[in-house]
Structures are given as C-alpha cells and as structure tokens.
Amino acid sequence: MRKPIIAGNWKMHKTIAEGIAFVNEVKDKVNNDKVEAVICAPFTLLKDLKEATKGTNIKIGAQNMHFEEKGAFTGEVSPLMLKELDIDYVVIGHSERRQYFNETNETVNKKVLKALEVSIDPILCVGETLEEREAGETKAVCKVQVEKALENVAKEDLAKVVIAYEPIWAIGTGKTATSEDANDVIKYIREVVKDIYGDLANEVRIQYGGSVKPANVAEIMGQSDIDGALVGGASLEASDYTQLVNY
Numbered sequence: 001m002r003k004p005i006i007a008g009n010w011k012m013h014k015t016i017a018e019g020i021a022f023v024n025e026v027k028d029k030v031n032n033d034k035v036e037a038v039i040c041a042p043f044t045l046l047k048d049l050k051e052a053t054k055g056t057n058i059k060i061g062a063q064n065m066h067f068e069e070k071g072a073f074t075g076e077v078s079p080l081m082l083k084e085l086d087i088d089y090v091v092i093g094h095s096e097r098r099q100y101f102n103e104t105n106e107t108v109n110k111k112v113l114k115a116l117e118v119s120i121d122p123i124l125c126v127g128e129t130l131e132e133r134e135a136g137e138t139k140a141v142c143k144v145q146v147e148k149a150l151e152n153v154a155k156e157d158l159a160k161v162v163i164a165y166e167p168i169w170a171i172g173t174g175k176t177a178t179s180e181d182a183n184d185v186i187k188y189i190r191e192v193v194k195d196i197y198g199d200l201a202n203e204v205r206i207q208y209g210g211s212v213k214p215a216n217v218a219e220i221m222g223q224s225d226i227d228g229a230l231v232g233g234a235s236l237e238a239s240d241y242t243q244l245v246n247y
C-alpha cells in the first residue's frame, strides 16, 4: 500500500523566523495519519525546521543538492551536509532547476543515485512544457526523463524514490491539468517504471504538481494512480497547508 505524500515546495520563500512561525502554527493540526506531510524549504531554514518539527508528523526536505560529496563547487551544498541535518527528502530535477540552472537528465540521474547512497529519499520531478504537450509529446518526454533519472538505481532502492509529475505549463499559472489527464500520465509513468523494474513499480509513489490548492486537492487525490501532491504557492500559507495535508 502506497502512503500518499503531500509536500510543500516553498521555493525561494521564507526567512528562518517565518518558517518557524509557520511550523508552530501548523504542527498540531497536521494529524492525518493516512498522509505523509513534508515541507521542502531553502537550505538556510533546514536546521531550524528540523528542530521545530521534532516530535511532529512533518518531515523536512531540501530543494536541491550537488551530486559530489565535497569539492571546489562554489555555492553548492553537498549531500553529506544535508545528511548531517538528518534531512528526509530532497527534490531533484525540479523544472525550475532544469530551466534556470542547467540541470540535465544526466545530472538529475547522478543526484538521484547520490541521494539514495546517503539515504535521503529523492523526489524526482519530471514533466513536459506547453509546447511539448501541444505537440503530443507529453508521454515521450516523461518516459525519457524517468528512464534516464532511474538509470542504475538498484531494485532495493526503487521504493524510496518519489516521482513528481509536474507539467511545466501548470506550475504557478493557476492552470491545473485535469485530474483525469494527470492520472493518465501518472499511470503511464508507472508503466515506464514497470518496464524496467516489474511489479516493484507498484511501490513507487507518484505525485502530481502544478497549481494544487485546497479547492482541488481532494479531487486530485481521489484519482486511482495519484499518490500525492507537490505544492508550490498554496503551501506558503499555514491555513492552506493544513487543509492540503488534511484533505
């Protein structure tokens, strides 16, 4: 049975003080045992958020990391530095990183492998652009992204990988894929994983991301193959976040 995972991706928002105030507001209200609740925050907040969420149901994720453990990589953060903070998840290959920071399928694969090696569960993001969708390439694009990202991932590690299907045109635009469309692509992504790993694919959680909010979360989560949501904008407000994880 796959436990649904609802993760807020704060992107480049919130100071430490704001993050702690947020956690203090939501922590006693996050009480849906059926869902894993996660906050993916900027690096500067991680240590304090781990502290503030101790003894609560909220897990903490980073939004990126380097694939090397150390070295001359000015401005980067190493997987071991995240591990030292006992970080639970790390978002890998978000479309904003692919678009603005030259993240490629190859670096995404290296990061996924490294995250698994240091025991931080990767949230692997895939998804098509509007152009690709209009050209009917959605599934082909997702297939390549998933196959490349999972290259050399060991069978016994597969279930630790969370995949987030985030159509780029639905991110921050207010446009969601219809829940049936999202479900259809997610079903297909599971087939792609199945072609590589067989029935182990049934253990992989696949989230939807893109303009998820309290008003549409139940419908999205009600789909047969959607195992969670990765939420940007609507995860920034404490009351919205509480509604999302308690949908």
Ligand SMILES: O=C(CO)COP(=O)(O)O
Pocket (backbone or CB within 6 Å): 009, 094, 166, 170, 171, 172, 173, 174, 209, 210, 211, 212, 230, 231, 232, 233, 234
């Ligand atoms: O990119 C996203 C989550 O990673 C989605 O962002 P929005 O929920 O703001 O559309």
